Amino acid sequence: MRIMMADQGQEWKEIVVDFADWMKGDLKATCVFGQLPKLEDGGFALYQSNAILRHLGRNHDAYGKDGKEAALIDMMCDGVEDLRLKYVKMIYQEYDTGKDVYIKDLPNHLDKFEAVMAKNKTGFLVGDKPSFADYSLFEVLLNHLVLCSSCLDTFPSLKSFVEKMSARPKIKTFLDSEAYKKLPINGNGKQ
Amino acid sequence: VSLTLTYFPVRGRAEVIRVMLKDQGAEFDEKVITMEMWKESTLKASCVSNPLFGQLPIFEDGDLTLYQTNAIRRHLARKLGLYGKDQREAALIDMMDEAIQDLLNKYVKLMFEKDDSGKEGYLKALPTDLKPFEKTLSGDKGSFLVGDKISLADYALVILLIHHQVLSPPCLHAFPSLQSYLKRLCARPNLHAYFHSDDFKNRPIIPGKRT
Numbered sequence: 393m394r395i396m397m398a399d400q401g402q403e404w405k406e407i408v409v410d411f412a413d414w415m416k417g418d419l420k421a422t423c424v425f426g427q428l429p430k431l432e433d434g435g436f437a438l439y440q441s442n443a444i445l446r447h448l449g450r451n452h453d454a455y456g457k458d459g460k461e462a463a464l465i466d467m468m469c470d471g472v473e474d475l476r477l478k479y480v481k482m483i484y485q486e487y488d489t490g491k492d493v494y495i496k497d498l499p500n501h502l503d504k505f506e507a508v509m510a511k512n513k514t515g516f517l518v519g520d521k522p523s524f525a526d527y528s529l530f531e532v533l534l535n536h537l538v539l540c541s542s543c544l545d546t547f548p549s550l551k552s553f554v555e556k557m558s559a560r561p562k563i564k565t566f567l568d569s570e571a572y573k574k575l576p577i578n579g580n581g582k583q
Numbered sequence: 584v585s586l587t588l589t590y591f592p593v594r595g596r597a598e599v600i601r602v603m604l605k606d607q608g609a610e611f612d613e614k615v616i617t618m619e620m621w622k623e624s625t626l627k628a629s630c631v632s633n634p635l636f637g638q639l640p641i642f643e644d645g646d647l648t649l650y651q652t653n654a655i656r657r658h659l660a661r662k663l664g665l666y667g668k669d670q671r672e673a674a675l676i677d678m679m680d681e682a683i684q685d686l687l688n689k690y691v692k693l694m695f696e697k698d699d700s701g702k703e704g705y706l707k708a709l710p711t712d713l714k715p716f717e718k719t720l721s722g723d724k725g726s727f728l729v730g731d732k733i734s735l736a737d738y739a740l741v742i743l744l745i746h747h748q749v750l751s752p753p754c755l756h757a758f759p760s761l762q763s764y765l766k767r768l769c770a771r772p773n774l775h776a777y778f779h780s781d782d783f784k785n786r787p788i789i790p791g792k793r794t
Binding site for chain 2: 426436438444451459462471
């Protein structure tokens with residue numbers, strides 16, 4: 393969501409919650425599902441990362457041009473989420489024992505996105521401009537490149553997608569910023 | 584315009600789609616794929632190459648073919664006016680739905696475990712997951728999760744609660760608002776008829792005997 397807001401020129405204030413404070417429980421108790429992230433938009437508090445992504449998508453015209461594109465974007469975002477869940481599971485529960493198997497299996501998941509990207513030809517998953525599904529895919533691919541720098545070598549459309557997204561001026565500025573670079577990818581320091 | 588749902592002969596992930604369409608009186612066809620047909624690979628392969636993900640359900644709305652249960656649900660919600668009255672309600676509906684999906688994923692994981700050893704721990708943790716929904720529905724206008732009209736999130740919660748009562752009949756004893764919510768929604772004429780139908784009752788929750 394940071395990448396999406398940066399690219400869309402949406403300014404935001406960031407409230408950093410360190411783990412020690414979080415464990416005290418006061419903020420947690422105010423969160424509807426006891427979890428972060430939380431997005432405050434005007435007087436309106438929203439939780440659940442994909443709900444936040446969709447909300448930003450609606451606000452910034454990043455949810456397709458019509459109902460059909462919206463449905464396809466939802467479909468792609470759900471597919472990215474499935475991949476993200478597998479990644480997170482490996483990172484937090486099975487890094488030492490499961491990392492190699494995960495990397496080996498990765499092409500079986502990336503090939504679906506490669507096929508969609510190659511077919512669409514616009515450099516985005518759906519339609520001809522970035523949607524929240526593109527930002528989500530971009531972010532998950534960046535993290536996978538840290539895990540295994542060669543993981544996109546056999547996926548030219550995905551590789552080009554990451555390069556083009558990274559080169560978008562506002563995204564480039566964000567990725568080069570201290571704010572981004574100092575953030576560990578995952579809470580347990582593994583990547 | 585014809586609507587077609589393709590899925591296994593179980594409730595599984597597709598039931599929430601069926602429940603939504605039934606309640607809204609939207610007619611749809613069903614193509615049933617048995618496990619034998621699925622294992623025979625050709626359909627699975629076409630799901631993979633055409634695109635996407637090698638999974639069911641598949642949903643066809645005219646010439647639009649969709650995969651991913653939640654993408655299908657959102658498409659139908661937009662089509663049938665089940666996504667709130669404005670962007671703010673849509674965002675809150677998404678928020679509720681994501682949390683319901685988190686609980687559903689835990690439930691599915693439990694259902695597919697090899698034995699019953701995880702059930703006790705699951706039921707112990709369940710109240711923590713149900714509390715936020717109880718709280719939301721106990722507000723003074725709490726007829727639905729968001730706003731004053733049924734939404735895609737409500738359908739997901741209804742079927743999840745029904746299945747949890749199968750898992751453990753007393754699981755809602757400490758949650759009066761959830762109980763009254765469930766009663767109210769199940770009394771909706773189309774849902775009442777559907778939940779009492781052989782079609783629903785005879786369809787297993789998941790493949791195999793466990794519930």
